[in-house]
Amino acid sequence: MLRQSVRRFATTARRAAVAPVPAAEPSAHTLAVSKAQGIAKGLTGGTSSVSVFPTPHTPHPKHEPRRRLKKGQSRGTLANAPPQPLTAIGNTPLIRLNTLSRQTGCEVLGKAEFMNPGGSVKDRAALYVVLDAEERGQLRPGGTVVEGTAGNTGIGLAHVCRSRGYRLVIYMPDTQSQGKVDLLRLLGAEVYPVPAVAFDNPQNYNHQARRHAERLAAEEGTGAAVWTNQFDNTANRRAHIETTGPEIWAQTGGKADAFTCATGTGGTLAGCARFLKEASGGRVKAFLADPPGSVLHSYVQSGGRLTERSGGSITEGIGQGRITDNLAPDLALVDDSLHVSDEKSIEMVYRCLDEEGLYLGASSALNVVAAKEVAERMGPGHTVVTMLCDGAYRYAERLFSRKWLESKGLFGAVPEHLRKYIVLP
Numbered sequence: 374m375l376r377q378s379v380r381r382f383a384t385t386a387r388r389a390a391v392a393p394v395p396a397a398e399p400s401a402h403t404l405a406v407s408k409a410q411g412i413a414k415g416l417t418g419g420t421s422s423v424s425v426f427p428t429p430h431t432p433h434p435k436h437e438p439r440r441r442l443k444k445g446q447s448r449g450t451l452a453n454a455p456p457q458p459l460t461a462i463g464n465t466p467l468i469r470l471n472t473l474s475r476q477t478g479c480e481v482l483g484k485a486e487f488m489n490p491g492g493s494v495k496d497r498a499a500l501y502v503v504l505d506a507e508e509r510g511q512l513r514p515g516g517t518v519v520e521g522t523a524g525n526t527g528i529g530l531a532h533v534c535r536s537r538g539y540r541l542v543i544y545m546p547d548t549q550s551q552g553k554v555d556l557l558r559l560l561g562a563e564v565y566p567v568p569a570v571a572f573d574n575p576q577n578y579n580h581q582a583r584r585h586a587e588r589l590a591a592e593e594g595t596g597a598a599v600w601t602n603q604f605d606n607t608a609n610r611r612a613h614i615e616t617t618g619p620e621i622w623a624q625t626g627g628k629a630d631a632f633t634c635a636t637g638t639g640g641t642l643a644g645c646a647r648f649l650k651e652a653s654g655g656r657v658k659a660f661l662a663d664p665p666g667s668v669l670h671s672y673v674q675s676g677g678r679l680t681e682r683s684g685g686s687i688t689e690g691i692g693q694g695r696i697t698d699n700l701a702p703d704l705a706l707v708d709d710s711l712h713v714s715d716e717k718s719i720e721m722v723y724r725c726l727d728e729e730g731l732y733l734g735a736s737s738a739l740n741v742v743a744a745k746e747v748a749e750r751m752g753p754g755h756t757v758v759t760m761l762c763d764g765a766y767r768y769a770e771r772l773f774s775r776k777w778l779e780s781k782g783l784f785g786a787v788p789e790h791l792r793k794y795i796v797l798p
Contacts, residue, residue, distance in 0.1 A: 459536050462489055462496045463616045467624040467758070472728040473745050478753025480628075481744050483761040484621065487733070491529040493763035495522075495690075497616060498609040498640050499529030502601040503537065505608035513596030517542060519586035520601050521579035523637065523690040524553035525763055530601070531560035544582040549689060552767040571682065572695055579604065604638045605698035613644025621645065621758050622652045629653070630755040633660035633711070633743045634762075635691035635736060636669065639700025641760060646706045658751075661710040662743035662759075664718070664736075667692030673710035687715045687781055688735045689768070716786035717742045722765065722772055723791040734768050737761045773797050 466485045473481040486494035506512040517540040520530055527543040534541040541562040545554070546569035557564045567578050574580075582600055589598035603609055621629060632649055636642040646659035663670035664686035671680050682694035696704065721738035725731040733741070737760070744759040751757065771777045774797040778784040787795065 457536075458490060459500060459533060462491075462500050464620060465489060467621065468729075468731075468761070470725075470729055470741065470744075472724075473741070473748070477745060477748035479748035479751065480625075480756040481741075481748050482625070482756065482758045483731075483737075483741065483744070484617070484758065485761050487737070487761055487764040489529075491525070491532045492766070493525040493529065494617075494641060494760055495525040495762075496529040496532065497612040498603060498638070499526055499533045501608040501612035502603060502606050503530070503533050503539070505606070506599045506601060511596060511599040512539065514538060516540070516596055517586070517589055517598040518601055519544075519582050519589070519598060520603060521545065521577075521582035522603065524549050524557075524767070525690055526603050526638075527557050527562060527564075528553065528560070531557055531562045535561055542582070542585055544578040544585070546578055550768055550771060552770065553689075556767065603640075607699055607702075609638055609640035610644045610647075610699040610702075613641050614648050615644075617641065618645045618648025618652070622649060625756055625758065627652070628756050629657050629758050631658040631660060631747050631751060631757045632759070633662050633747050633757065634740050634760040635662040635664060635688070635713075635743070636700060637691045637693060639693070639697045642707070643700050643703035647703045650706050658708045658747075659706050660743060660747050661707050662740055663710060663712055664688045664692045664739060665712075665715060668694050670710045670712045672696070673704075673707055687771075687783070688718060688739055690762075691736045691739070711743050711746055713739045713742045713746075715781070715783060719772070719778070719783045719786045720788065720791075721745075723787050723794055726765075726794055727791055731761070732765045733761055734763045734765050735772065737763060770797060 465488045468483050468485050470481045470483055484494075486496075489496035491499070503512070503518060506518070512518065515538060518530060518534050519542045520527060521544045522530070523545060527541075527545065530543075531541055533539075541560075543557055543562050543564045545564065545566055547566040548569045549566070554564055554566060565581070567576065567581055570577050572579065579602075583602070586598045586600035621632070629649060632645050634642050634645070642659070642661060646657075649657040650659065661669055661673055666682060666684040666686045668680050668682050669692075672678065679696070686692055693700075715735075718735050718739040721742045722733060722735055725733050725738060725741060740759040740762065744757045748755060748757045765772055773795055775784060775795050776798055778787065778795065784795075
């Protein structure tokens with residue numbers, strides 16, 4: 374049933390994306406939010422107006438009168454029953470970033486992926502890689518999913534595995550926030566933080582995850598365990614070709630001019646770029662945003678020369694030292710790249726909180742910086758879309774701590790008038 378729901382959603386999103394969209398007045402982008410909806414989305418007060426691009430949807434069927442049942446007769450499945458929890462993944466709002474839009478003369482929009490059940494964009498890939506393993510016969514009921522992840526994919530997998538009855542084992546770099554580790558364990562995952570080493574080191578967290586799954590499969594038989602391999606499993610990329618890309622195209626009424634985001638596995642950038650390029654006949658530009666310590670910006674700028682990775686970033690889950698199988702097929706679709714410093718990302722964390730009321734993590738803030746810079750490059754009148762990957766809830770003890778900011782040399786990156794938000798010692 375879930376698999377059918379996902380397929381129906383992907384088909385509906387694609388149809389909505391390619392359907393002719395009439396020219397909309399600016400006011401069409403304003404969505405009235407009822408009091409009940411406001412409470413559900415974290416808004417306050419009565420009916421309000423928020424600057425958000427509505428998600429494509431199908432009208433809810435009218436409720437039919439309840440029929441009388443004979444004694445002992447069951448009603449069976451209700452036609453209007455609420456959807457299963459995992460069908461809430463995707464179909465997130467597209468939010469207008471008002472201050473940056475006003476400053477650049479463009480429509481600067483962010484896909485609110487923090488509204489997924491697991492709180493991040495990684496829910497999409499998590500669902501797709503598990504369903505893919507089921508379809509391939511690699512995962513039997515009660516089996517074990519094993520993954521190497523910097524955090525959010527693990528959280529997405531924890532929700533999916535819990536809902537579908539699987540055990541979950543996570544290997545992750547020991548550089549990740551304690552909040553992510555605690556949440557994974559709370560959701561029932563076994564978590565193994567291991568030293569952060571390069572991908573070509575046998576002790577890299579991804580290789581340890583693979584060996585764990587292989588060992589379980591050898592001991593317990595086919596379908597007992599699967600390494601979902603988020604970096605090179607192209608079901609990840611397919612999630613964004615089939616859902617995220619079509620949503621963006623439909624929500625902008627086919628008026629998107631550019632898409633930008635950072636990449637870890639490469640699935641989001643590659644999948645969205647692939648769909649948006651095809652839907653627009655190549656008109657939409659794709660920009661890769663890259664943090665310090667990643668080699669992808671230099672790879673794009675050098676025309677394909679891969680350098681050795683060095684340094685690091687305070688952002689989590691993005692940046693890469695190699696070309697993944699998710700990114701490789703569509704890397705040629707990337708028109709340009711931007712390097713975004715940690716100083717710019719930290720400043721944007723505080724700006725988004727102050728100017729937009731958005732409580733975003735550093736990777737989301739990096740994407741917003743990239744969207745701003747792309748808008749400035751393209752000039753007024755363009756529509757630039759990026760991903761708001763997750764919120765700051767899992768990083769608050771770092772991002773809003775004076776001691777931590779000073780330890781990273783980033784306290785000075787927070788404008789003086791925004792330091793009132795540094796509320797932790």
